[in-house]
Amino acid sequence: MCLALPARIVERLDGDQAIVDLGGVRKPVSLALVGDAQVGDYVIVHVGFAIGLLDPDEAQRTLELFDAMAAQAAAAPAAAP
Amino acid sequence: MKYVDEYRDGELARRIAARIAAEARPDRRYHFMEFCGGHTHAIARYGIGELLPPQLRMIHGPGCPVCVLPIGRIDQAIGLALQQRAIVCTYGDTMRVPASESLSLTRAKAAGGDIRMVYSAADALKVAREHPDREVVFFAIGFETTTPPTAVVIRQAQAEGLRNFSVLACHVLTPSAITHILESAEVRQYGTVPIDGFIGPAHVSIIIGSGPYEHFAEEYRKPVVIAGFEPLDVMQAVLMLVRQVNEGRAEVENEFARAVTREGNLAAQRLVAEVFELRERFEWRGLGEVPYSALKIRPAYAEFDAERRFGLVYQGVPDHKQCECGAILRGVKRPTDCKLFGTVCTPENPMGSCMVSSEGACAAHYSYGRFKDAAVVAG
Numbered sequence: 001m002c003l004a005l006p007a008r009i010v011e012r013l014d015g016d017q018a019i020v021d022l023g024g025v026r027k028p029v030s031l032a033l034v035g036d037a038q039v040g041d042y043v044i045v046h047v048g049f050a051i052g053l054l055d056p057d058e059a060q061r062t063l064e065l066f067d068a069m070a071a072q073a074a075a076a077p078a079a080a081p
Numbered sequence: 082m083k084y085v086d087e088y089r090d091g092e093l094a095r096r097i098a099a100r101i102a103a104e105a106r107p108d109r110r111y112h113f114m115e116f117c118g119g120h121t122h123a124i125a126r127y128g129i130g131e132l133l134p135p136q137l138r139m140i141h142g143p144g145c146p147v148c149v150l151p152i153g154r155i156d157q158a159i160g161l162a163l164q165q166r167a168i169v170c171t172y173g174d175t176m177r178v179p180a181s182e183s184l185s186l187t188r189a190k191a192a193g194g195d196i197r198m199v200y201s202a203a204d205a206l207k208v209a210r211e212h213p214d215r216e217v218v219f220f221a222i223g224f225e226t227t228t229p230p231t232a233v234v235i236r237q238a239q240a241e242g243l244r245n246f247s248v249l250a251c252h253v254l255t256p257s258a259i260t261h262i263l264e265s266a267e268v269r270q271y272g273t274v275p276i277d278g279f280i281g282p283a284h285v286s287i288i289i290g291s292g293p294y295e296h297f298a299e300e301y302r303k304p305v306v307i308a309g310f311e312p313l314d315v316m317q318a319v320l321m322l323v324r325q326v327n328e329g330r331a332e333v334e335n336e337f338a339r340a341v342t343r344e345g346n347l348a349a350q351r352l353v354a355e356v357f358e359l360r361e362r363f364e365w366r367g368l369g370e371v372p373y374s375a376l377k378i379r380p381a382y383a384e385f386d387a388e389r390r391f392g393l394v395y396q397g398v399p400d401h402k403q404c405e406c407g408a409i410l411r412g413v414k415r416p417t418d419c420k421l422f423g424t425v426c427t428p429e430n431p432m433g434s435c436m437v438s439s440e441g442a443c444a445a446h447y448s449y450g451r452f453k454d455a456a457v458v459a460g
Contacts, residue, residue: 001146001174001440002119002226002284003310006084023082030203032233033349042084044287044340047172048201049230051349052287052340054084059339063087066313069320070096 004046006054009039020045084339088311089127097316098132105323111137112275113322114412116259117282118145118440119310125445127312133319140412141435141442143258144282146223147174148434148441149365149410152398154251155180157388158220161249162186162194165391167216170205173198175222178437179430181398186220202230206238209246218387219248226284228252228376229349232356235378235385247387250378253363255285256293257374262411263301276412278322280315281307283337290345294333302331309337356382364397366434367406401426404433409442416443423447 007020007027016032022045031037034050043050105111115121121141124130130139143149155178162169169186176186176198190196195215199205205219221231231248238246259279281294286307294305304325308318318336325332335341356379363375378386387393400406404426405419416422416435426432428444435443 001172001223001438002117002144002282004226004284004287006082008083023085030201030230030233033229033346033352035348044284046226046284047230048203049233051226051229051284052346055339059084062314062317062336062339066090066093066097066317069100069317070093072100 002046004044004051006042007045007050009037009041009043009050012039018050020050085311088309088313090313094127094129094132094312094316097313097320101132101137101316101320101323102134104320104327105134105137106327107136109136109326110275111277111323111326112140112412113137113278113280113319114140114142114262114276115280115315116142116144116255117280117285118148118438119283120280120308120315121145121442121445122440123310123312123315125449128449129312129315130450132316137319137323139319140276141409141445142262142279142412143365143368143410144224144255144285145438145440146227146253147178147438148406149253149258149367150175150178150222150251150434151364151366152178152180152400153364153396154222154249155186156396156398157393158218158249159184159186159189159194160393161218161387161391162189162196163192165216166195167218167391168195168197168208168212169218169220170197170199170208171220172200172222174438175220177431179432202234206234206243206246209238209243210241213245215245217246219246220251221248222251224253224255224282224285225288225353228353228357229288229346232349232352235356235382236352238385239382244384247385247390248378249387249393250357250376251363252357252376253365254374254376255282255289256297257371258365258368259297261368261371261374263303276303277326278304278306280318280322281305281333283308283310283314283340286335286337286341286345288346288349291333291335291341291343292345298331298333304331304334306334307337307341309340355379364395366400367410369407400434401432406433406435406443409435416446417451419443423451
């Protein structure tokens, strides 16, 4: 129910409306809840509304954290499960 | 899809799993509840439970708004369509939930009720504009994620002077439900719930921020890690919880920093506070009445409140006697402990709340997990 997907804003329309690119599909969404979102930003879309912005730097940091974790695991392998 | 695929790498998941296995102490118990149905679904779908060591168990919480929606509320929506002849708009998730007298919204539609599935709250408003001569009710359910869009359309309806639009508001709150699980009177009936930490909701937290969990982590001494809904997010959050338990910490950590801040979405919070206020009590299917756990429409927007407009009185309806959802939602029992699971109660014909939506603990296990329980018989 709380399903939401990241999508890129490609065009701002009248009022709070915008068009986003959702994995290749263009969809109209409302930006009423993310007033300062710009074209090019990634937003999280839920029931036709962008509910928040994605922070690309934080996204990168989380991916790096996974890599660091994986490297750690490779260096000190766990006992066989 | 960007910001999705990179969080689904199976090889990385296995390596994080190895890390979890290495750090989880064999002599310790790690019972973590994922509150949110989105996580329950991810855990079942990607087989995350299989990647975890035996002393680590995931307990599926009540964070699926379709599952916790009580029968009495669906009965109200059906009544609006069949008796009041209103057009009832609703998210697709609620259509199949069984209600009283063997009805559901789908069956009520087949019986002639004008019930329309909408993707967005904005679509319900559109229906109201197109049918000025009909009453149009939006049956609004969901947690904090879904509440702000409802607030937006109520304000818009007021701005446009739409006199035929109203909302049956069934929006519920995450923090009060988590607290209820830990300290409700029913804990005595079901036994204590051994929970050593929580995975905090992803999209709910985009709205409310990580702040509301701080008081909770401190008061109950339970670690909380907010996580995204992709499998690597969940694995990483489990590892972070294991580390907190090992180090005796009970803090709020945020794995989903790419979308969640401490403050959350302030504009959305302001809108919700303007349109909604707390309900003194609200019935949750499987949990019973939970104080201050839901929202109702403020008097300033009373004309858009379907309960006021149609003089609705709430009537609770008990679940099937043998249904174990109450214990399952609290983590005391597993889906397979229920006599009804997979026999009388299936996703096609759900008896209890956990089987209703694919995010419910029972439905998730039925769809993805039950085959691994079956004995392999050489043929």
